[in-house]
Amino acid sequence: MSTTRPAAAAAPAEPPVPGTSGGSDASTGSLARSSALMASGTLVSRLLGFVRTFAQGAALGVTTQVGAQTFDVANKVPNVFYMLLAGGVLNAVLVPQIVRALKRPDGGEEYVNRLITLTLVLLAGATVLLTLAAPLVVRLYAGSWPPELTALATLMAFWCLPQVFFYGLYTVLGQVLNARGSFGPYMWAPVLNNVVAIAGLVAFVLIAPDAETWSAGEFDTTSIAVLVGTSTLGIVAQALVLFWPLHRAGFRYRPRWGLRGTGLRTAGRVAGWTFAAVVVGQLVFVLTSNVATDAGEHLTRDGLEGATNASYTPAFLLFMLPHSLVAVSLVTALFTRLSAAAAGGDTAAVRRDFSRGARTVLVAGVLATAALVALGPWIGVALFGTEGRFVGLVAAAMAVGLVPFSVTYLVQRVFYAYEDARTPFTVSATVAAVMAAGDVACWLLLPARWTVVGIGAAMSASNVVGVVLALVLLRRRLRSLDGRGVDGHRVLRTLVRATIVGALSGGAAYGLSLLAEPLGPSRAVAVGVVVVGGLVLLALFTALCRLMRVHELTDLAAPLLRRLPLPRRR
Numbered sequence: 001m002s003t004t005r006p007a008a009a010a011a012p013a014e015p016p017v018p019g020t021s022g023g024s025d026a027s028t029g030s031l032a033r034s035s036a037l038m039a040s041g042t043l044v045s046r047l048l049g050f051v052r053t054f055a056q057g058a059a060l061g062v063t064t065q066v067g068a069q070t071f072d073v074a075n076k077v078p079n080v081f082y083m084l085l086a087g088g089v090l091n092a093v094l095v096p097q098i099v100r101a102l103k104r105p106d107g108g109e110e111y112v113n114r115l116i117t118l119t120l121v122l123l124a125g126a127t128v129l130l131t132l133a134a135p136l137v138v139r140l141y142a143g144s145w146p147p148e149l150t151a152l153a154t155l156m157a158f159w160c161l162p163q164v165f166f167y168g169l170y171t172v173l174g175q176v177l178n179a180r181g182s183f184g185p186y187m188w189a190p191v192l193n194n195v196v197a198i199a200g201l202v203a204f205v206l207i208a209p210d211a212e213t214w215s216a217g218e219f220d221t222t223s224i225a226v227l228v229g230t231s232t233l234g235i236v237a238q239a240l241v242l243f244w245p246l247h248r249a250g251f252r253y254r255p256r257w258g259l260r261g262t263g264l265r266t267a268g269r270v271a272g273w274t275f276a277a278v279v280v281g282q283l284v285f286v287l288t289s290n291v292a293t294d295a296g297e298h299l300t301r302d303g304l305e306g307a308t309n310a311s312y313t314p315a316f317l318l319f320m321l322p323h324s325l326v327a328v329s330l331v332t333a334l335f336t337r338l339s340a341a342a343a344g345g346d347t348a349a350v351r352r353d354f355s356r357g358a359r360t361v362l363v364a365g366v367l368a369t370a371a372l373v374a375l376g377p378w379i380g381v382a383l384f385g386t387e388g389r390f391v392g393l394v395a396a397a398m399a400v401g402l403v404p405f406s407v408t409y410l411v412q413r414v415f416y417a418y419e420d421a422r423t424p425f426t427v428s429a430t431v432a433a434v435m436a437a438g439d440v441a442c443w444l445l446l447p448a449r450w451t452v453v454g455i456g457a458a459m460s461a462s463n464v465v466g467v468v469l470a471l472v473l474l475r476r477r478l479r480s481l482d483g484r485g486v487d488g489h490r491v492l493r494t495l496v497r498a499t500i501v502g503a504l505s506g507g508a509a510y511g512l513s514l515l516a517e518p519l520g521p522s523r524a525v526a527v528g529v530v531v532v533g534g535l536v537l538l539a540l541f542t543a544l545c546r547l548m549r550v551h552e553l554t555d556l557a558a559p560l561l562r563r564l565p566l567p568r569r570r
Contacts (some may be wrong), residue, residue: 035173038329041187046321048194053314055201057384059227061212061310067219068212068310069328070149073142074156075231076289077314078130078163080141080282086343090322094172096270096339097420098179113256116172122169131161141289142309143335144297148216155219159228163235173246183333187243193238200230273421277428284432284439288455291443295451306449315394315456316407318379319402322368327361327406338417347481350414355472355487357410359396359494363552365403366498367541371504372399375533378513381526389521390449394456398522401460401497411470415477433463497548505540509533 060067094115101111128135134157145153174186204211204227211223246253278336289309295310307315334357341349372379373396380392408431412424438458446454476484512533519525545553 001038001343012183037038038187038332040182041191042329045187045190045194046317046324048191048198049317050361052194052198052201053317054383055198055205057314057388059205059208059211061387065212065310066149066152066216067214069293069300069308070153070216071156072226072228072310072313073138073153073289073293074160077134077137077141078160078167078235094175095179095335096417097345098176099336099339100343102414109251110256112176112251113254116176116253117255117257119168120165123165127162127165131158132163134158134161137161140286142293143290144294152216152219155224156228159224159232163232166235166239170235170242173239173242176251177242177245177249178332179336180249180251181336182245182249185242187329187566189238192241193234195298196234196237197231200226200233203230231359270416270419270421271476273425274416277421277425280425280429280432284436287436287439292452292455293438294443295448298448302448304449305390306447307394307452309452312452312455313392314384314388315380315391315398317390318372318376318395319398323402323406323409325406326364327409330360331410334410335413335417338414338472342414342419344415347478347484350417351478351484351487354410354414355490358407358491359552361406361410362403362491362495363498363545363550365406365494365551367538368500369399369402370502370509370541371534371537372396372539374506374510375436375513375530377521378516378526378529378533381521381523382530386521390453393453394398397453397456397461400457401463402461404460408463408467408470411467411474414474418477420477423473424470427466427473430469431466432463434465435459438462459538494550494552497550498545498552499548501541501544501548504544505537508540509537512536 056071057068060071097115098112104111135150135154138153138157142150142153170189174189177183177185204223207226208214208223211219243253292312294308295306296310298304299308319551324338334353338350338353341347341353372392376392376396376399377389378392380388380390380395382388384391408427412427415421415423435458438461439455442451442454442458469486471486475488479485510533513529516525516529545551
């Protein structure tokens, strides 16, 4: 990637990013190709995810409907507890440990087999316990609900909670593939999950076409099995399909028992701090969920429109789309390189990869933020009808913190590469404290219809605090190793220029959207506003980036454009 240069004079040439055995242009190209492959899989998956969300909204409603709220809580539970029990720990520990294990004479095969066996046993036990505790789990996230809603959500949770095991299996197998340099399957597997879930929603609509208007008592065993069972089946398929690329890569799983060779003595400290960070985050999410469901209950009881917990979930999907496309794809590819560089004591390589990744992530994040803030309500209406306006408002409030969220995600991976999870815990605990204070403030100060929008704003505030703290701590860590910081001048220069570009292009798109206000908030009008406003925003952003020499946008788009069937110059 090219560096961003000041207008008056060219900056010194940026040194090449090294691979695991020294810097080369091929290494940079490999990173770009890996990121593009993952981004393309994520894009297809996320687009199908929005189709899935749209189908779910058509089947159950989007905001205050009984089915929408209960299914949201039941299906949220396995995701939350997966993060609590396995997701954060596995993602932080596995890649650095496997990268080190690959240097063993057997290529790390015995280590990986022991690690998979141990993880699956722990996941199976945790899944059984959680499934048996489904009534308590639902009350934890929706404590203010009346008995009939709690009972329905509990029945749905019994079908959803087995997902925890298969989410864990998917993560373990995916991290093994990532550590071996095979990034695509991990990002493409969720496509199969979404296809299965969409098919299930279509089947549900066929057998229950009026479920959007149902009360809790009208959901019977068949409808719950079709709706929720196919959701779980999608997660099962997402996990099992990864055995195929592992087999093709030459890996053969053979159960091996015992702790010897699992690396737990080395990784235990990292896993413990990571687990603690996830616990803190999920405790705050319990508070967030209860505040949101309480707002939804008030709106339903009073017959008012507004944002509820069922609005929060699709808004978070909108928020996560650009993060997943760019930050997750890029950082997943970088994490293996960062781990290898950290293990080899190459601090300069760690710094260069971090700087390059941070600048790319923030430019993409500013573009997405401008789009969501300028057009958020219209995007919500285009996707979910008139009720989607509140979804868009929540997404716009969250989007202000998108860049800090993505950069913090990258900073955490740098610390994990050094097998340091205590520092990320400090950052996570601070973010959680700010978020908890924001939740309480929203509950006490805002009317019910705006409570969840306020939660989105509180999330942005917590992410801003988190990224400032994370960067200060990373700068201190790298300086302690070689006396240099985090290449802050390049990162800050790119941030300032990209923010100016985003404000100008987003302002233009917002101004165009105001012209459509007299036409009313119909879905057809919203689609037109999103298409026209989005194209204007993208064109202005691209042109202004070129004018202000924000080269990271070109570097980000180039690998994706090369995968399109466009005519080439001879």
